[in-house]
Amino acid sequence: MNLLEVVSLCLRYGKMEIVHGVSFGVEEKQIVGIIGNNGVGKSTILKAIAGLVKIRSGRIIFGNQEINDVPPHRIVELGISFVPEGRRLFPYMSIRDNLRFGAYNSRAWERRETNLKAVYEMFPSLHKARNRQAITLSGGEQQMLAVGRGMMSEPKLLMLDEISIGLAPFLVTELFKIIERAKDRGITVLVAEQNVPKLLNIATHAYVVGNGRIVMQGSGKELLNNPEVKNAYLRV
Secondary structure, three states: OEEEEEEEEEEEEOOEEEEEEEEEEEEOOOEEEEEOOOOOOHHHHHHHHOOOOOEEEEEEEEOOEEOOOOOHHHHHHHOEEEEOOOOOOOOOOEHHHHHHHOOOOOOOHHHHHHHHHHHHHHOHHHHHOOOOEHHHOOHHHHHHHHHHHHHOOOOOEEEEEOOOOOOOHHHHHHHHHHHHHHHHOOOEEEEEEOOHHHHHHHOOEEEEEEOOEEEEEEOHHHHHOOHHHHHHHHOO
16 A cells, blocks of 8 residues: 555746656555656655645645645654755754754654654664764764654654765665664655665665656666666666
């Protein structure tokens, strides 16, 4: 059963249309990838689902509810959490307060301490450094904090945008292990990512976006073995 349905989605920045009639579904408790080169519309699609980009036409359905005109704070309350590229942390707040800020919605606030404990279990280094300011963390630790904050809202759907950018390979590996752990906890995960091999290795299903359109789709393993994907994204 699909938790999320995107139907004939068209998006524009200014007068330029950058997403052209995109349709796809995201099944419950799966890891779904959106791959493609920089600038093809991956991040814009996630922002539209999060209510941060106005939809020109098409429909976005979450559960049984159309969310085209739902404001971003209500989308969070419905169960969608978006971790944007660039982390967007509060640099001079503590790790603990950054995480608690992720629970500022009516659905998750009452269980913030329980959720905080769960995040610390997934990210032991954050628990150890919980009183430090976010600005003092390494890039990898900041990315883990951003993902942890996204999980504080008790999402049904966790959306991650380019979480591997600028990170050392061992940290990228650790973050993708955390994505798998989130799925094991019953969270559906939608990831837009340029690190195609890492994503396809864990993705249940993935969509390839080119020039604002979905040009290919399949399971992660199918796309890993697809000659066109290998040539375009895997450098083999």
